[in-house]
Amino acid sequence: xxxxxxxxxxxxxxxxxxxxxxxxxxxxxxxxxxxxxxxxxxxxxxxxxxxxxxxxxxxxxxxxxxxxxxxxxxxxxxxxxxxxxxxxxxxxxxxxxxxxxxxxxxxxxxxxxxxxxxxxxxxxxxxxxxxxxxxxxxxxxxxxxxxxxxxxxxxxxxxxxxxxxxxxxxxxxxxxxxxxxxxxxxxxxxxxxxxxxxxxxxxxxxxxxxxxxxxxxxxxxxxxxxxxxxxxxxxxxxxxxxxxxxxxx
Amino acid sequence: xxxxxxxxxxxxxxxxxxxxxxxxxxxxxxxxxxxxxxxxxxxxxxxxxxxxxxxxxxxxxxxxxxxxxxxxxxxxxxxxxxxxxxxxxxxxxxxxxxxxxxxxxxxxxxxxxxxxxxxxxxxxxxxxxxxxxxxxxxxxxxxxxxxxxxxxxxxxxxxxxxxxxxxxxxxxxxxxxxxxxxxxxxxxxxxxxxxxxxxxxxxxxxxxxxxxxxxxxxxxxxxxxxxxxxxxxxxxxxxxxxxxxxxxxxxxxxxxxxxxxxxxxxxxxxxxxxxxxxxxxxxxxxxxxxxxxxxxxxxxxxxxxxxxxxxxx
Numbered sequence: 001x002x003x004x005x006x007x008x009x010x011x012x013x014x015x016x017x018x019x020x021x022x023x024x025x026x027x028x029x030x031x032x033x034x035x036x037x038x039x040x041x042x043x044x045x046x047x048x049x050x051x052x053x054x055x056x057x058x059x060x061x062x063x064x065x066x067x068x069x070x071x072x073x074x075x076x077x078x079x080x081x082x083x084x085x086x087x088x089x090x091x092x093x094x095x096x097x098x099x100x101x102x103x104x105x106x107x108x109x110x111x112x113x114x115x116x117x118x119x120x121x122x123x124x125x126x127x128x129x130x131x132x133x134x135x136x137x138x139x140x141x142x143x144x145x146x147x148x149x150x151x152x153x154x155x156x157x158x159x160x161x162x163x164x165x166x167x168x169x170x171x172x173x174x175x176x177x178x179x180x181x182x183x184x185x186x187x188x189x190x191x192x193x194x195x196x197x198x199x200x201x202x203x204x205x206x207x208x209x210x211x212x213x214x215x216x217x218x219x220x221x222x223x224x225x226x227x228x229x230x231x232x233x234x235x236x237x238x239x240x241x242x243x244x245x246x247x248x249x
Numbered sequence: 250x251x252x253x254x255x256x257x258x259x260x261x262x263x264x265x266x267x268x269x270x271x272x273x274x275x276x277x278x279x280x281x282x283x284x285x286x287x288x289x290x291x292x293x294x295x296x297x298x299x300x301x302x303x304x305x306x307x308x309x310x311x312x313x314x315x316x317x318x319x320x321x322x323x324x325x326x327x328x329x330x331x332x333x334x335x336x337x338x339x340x341x342x343x344x345x346x347x348x349x350x351x352x353x354x355x356x357x358x359x360x361x362x363x364x365x366x367x368x369x370x371x372x373x374x375x376x377x378x379x380x381x382x383x384x385x386x387x388x389x390x391x392x393x394x395x396x397x398x399x400x401x402x403x404x405x406x407x408x409x410x411x412x413x414x415x416x417x418x419x420x421x422x423x424x425x426x427x428x429x430x431x432x433x434x435x436x437x438x439x440x441x442x443x444x445x446x447x448x449x450x451x452x453x454x455x456x457x458x459x460x461x462x463x464x465x466x467x468x469x470x471x472x473x474x475x476x477x478x479x480x481x482x483x484x485x486x487x488x489x490x491x492x493x494x495x496x497x498x499x500x501x502x503x504x505x506x507x508x509x510x511x512x513x514x515x516x517x518x519x520x521x522x523x524x525x526x527x528x529x530x531x532x533x534x535x536x537x538x539x540x541x542x543x544x545x546x547x548x549x550x551x552x553x554x555x556x557x558x559x560x561x562x
Contacts, residue, residue: 003326018462023472052477060474062556064456067466074471075462079556088385094330095319113319116312118484119329122250125386125454127481127553136312193461196454196552199385207461 004090008105011177012143013083013204014163015187019211020170023063023076030165031059031080031141039146040111044134056132058141059162073210078171080162081128081141082195082203083107088123098138105177105204106143114138125196126203148173176204250387251487252546255309260377261406261538263303263336264399267370268407269296269414270343272428274367277346278360281422286353288418293347295414296407297340304336328383332376339369374403381545388562389447389549398439402505402538405432409509409534413527416516421527426517429530430510437506440541444498447548452561459555470558486554489547497544505537 035058036043045055059080066073083106090098090107097114100107109120109129114137121129121138129140144160147153157164163171174183183206186192192206231237273292276282282289308314321337323330342365349359378396385391408429415421457463478486489497512530516523552562 025474028474054475054477054479054483056480057475060479062470062474063472064460064462065469065471066460066462071466073465075460075465077460077556079474088383091326092329092383094321094323094327094333095316096323097319113316114313115316115320117310117320117329119327119380121481121484122384122551123386125459125552127485127551127556130480131312131484133312133480195461196459198454198458209461210465 004086004100005102008102010104010175011204012104012106013176014160015172015183015192015206015208016078017170017208018075018077019208020168021076021078022168023061024167025061026165026167027078027162027171028057028059028061030161032057034144034147034161035142039142040139041135043139044132046133056130056139058139071213075210079126081107082126082205083143085202085204087201089120089129092119092123106145108142108145109138109140111135111137125199176206250546250549250551251484252543253310255306257539257542259303259307261542262306263300264374264403265406265410266296266299266303267374268403268405269410271367271370271404272407272411274363277363281424283415283419285418286350288415290347290350292411292414293343293350295410297343297347328376328379332373332380335369335373335376339366339373342366342369371400374400386552387549388450388452392446394439394443394446398443401432401436401439405436406534406538408432409527409531413531416523416527421523426513429513433506433510437502440501454552454555454562456555456560481553482557485551486557487547488550489544494544494548497540501537501541501544504533505541509534
């Protein structure tokens with residue numbers, strides 16, 4: 001049903017630590033690996049080994065440069081569905097294929113009733129939904145709904161594939177509706193935030209900001225970048241200059 | 250936004266069809282029907298034909314057209330679903346009206362049927378406009394002017410068709426010509442207002458807001474997540490070059506509004522050769538509205554492009 005549930009029993013989601021993420025893309029590739037054989041039909045690729053490869057992925061890792069001078073940072077930025085509490089991607093769906101689960105808040109697409117009109121992807125400000133041209137249906141992060149409740153796999157694996165794969169522990173998974181959960185405590189401690197909160201879609205997933213640079217005694221945060229030293233005309237330099245000329249003859 | 254050709258054909262063809270249906274229904278309600286009932290019947294067949302062709306075209310861009318029946322179910326929340334319901338519902342009174350005209354029977358039932366047909370045409374086109382105007386992710390669409398534009402353009406293209414089909418068979422009544430002229434002027438004014446509005450708004454969302462990293466400084470893309478464009482970039486990142494947009498806007502003002510208005514005026518003043526002038530007006534306007542609809546998509550910018558290097562959206 002396209003109408004949103006008034007409340008959800010849980011708010012399952014991810015917490016992404018931008019301070020720790022090293023941009024290795026392990027989350028994206030493990031997501032692709034799991035979901036291409038999972039819940040919906042395979043995530044199709046076109047021209048995967050050619051000059052113009054493209055395909056449906058549910059998780060993308062950007063790298064941004066932020067700030068100027070010595071304060072500048074490289075921030076690796078994984079981006080996937082945020083499983084919003086009040087998203088328009090669900091309500092615009094004409095068939096009810098796009099829905100939000102009352103039991104845990106996961107936003108899913110029913111691949112059997114989706115007509116592939118793409119309107120939900122237009123409604124999402126996060127670019128989180130990707131159309132599968134082979135399947136003719138919309139694909140999106142399922143929060144690995146076929147892993148997290150799956151009793152046929154070891155308990156340690158009952159978390160989303162991206163969280164399981166992250167080598168640096170930059171991704172957390174849990175109930176963000178429960179203030180006592182590990183993820184909620186982490187969000188509170190680190191000042192976790194919502195992307196584009198201005199839309200009011202109330203994303204469940206949270207991002208933890210990069211930590212402020214540690215100031216070391218004697219360093220100035222606005223100092224200029226290092227310079228290559230200029231020749232100073234010393235005896236050693238003259239010797240090398242003579243050797244360079246002599247050998248160049 | 251990527252202009253889907255099937256959606257351009259759908260919104261322009263069925264828009265003109267609903268416009269024609271609207272004027273036919275009004276003519277019926279106000280007793281301004283032509284003498285020859287076969288003319289009215291031909292006109293409503295053209296209207297319903299255009300509507301049907303448009304609706305069929307709209308299913309072509311779907312990944313699963315065979316499941317389109319499901320799209321009638323979510324009218325509580327979805328403007329796309331409401332459009333489908335309104336479109337199908339409008340067939341009932343307009344189909345019955347066409348049948349009455351075909352048989353040539355005199356019945357007072359035709360008045361409520363005409364009123365329902367006119368209302369259905371307006372509601373359907375309004376729903377089409379609201380599909381776009383309800384998307385907060387696209388500032389060029391999230392405007393009250395969008396459904397207003399859709400309504401006026403449907404009315405004006407319908408009026409031109411009404412005049413053309415009438416002119417082939419008999420004298421075009423003055424009220425039809427006047428409706429064309431007023432419609433063209435209104436549509437041109439609304440479209441210009443729309444362009445001024447979107448040009449004046451630089452977009453309130455920034456890359457800093459999208460990433461939440463503004464407290465550190467300016468956000469610049471470093472490494473893209475993929476080497477070639479993905480679905481999001483192809484669908485949401487489509488943009489028309491500014492200089493081309495300017496030229497195309499001028500073409501729309503000329504082709505969709507100025508030339509047809511001039512032709513209608515000549516036909517009205519000369520009193521002879523009306524079919525030729527209305528044919529030129531309609532054909533030029535047809536090209537004009539396709540360009541207008543293409544621009545509506547190509548000029549629309551999506552917020553998700555903030556993750557792909559756009560600074561504002």
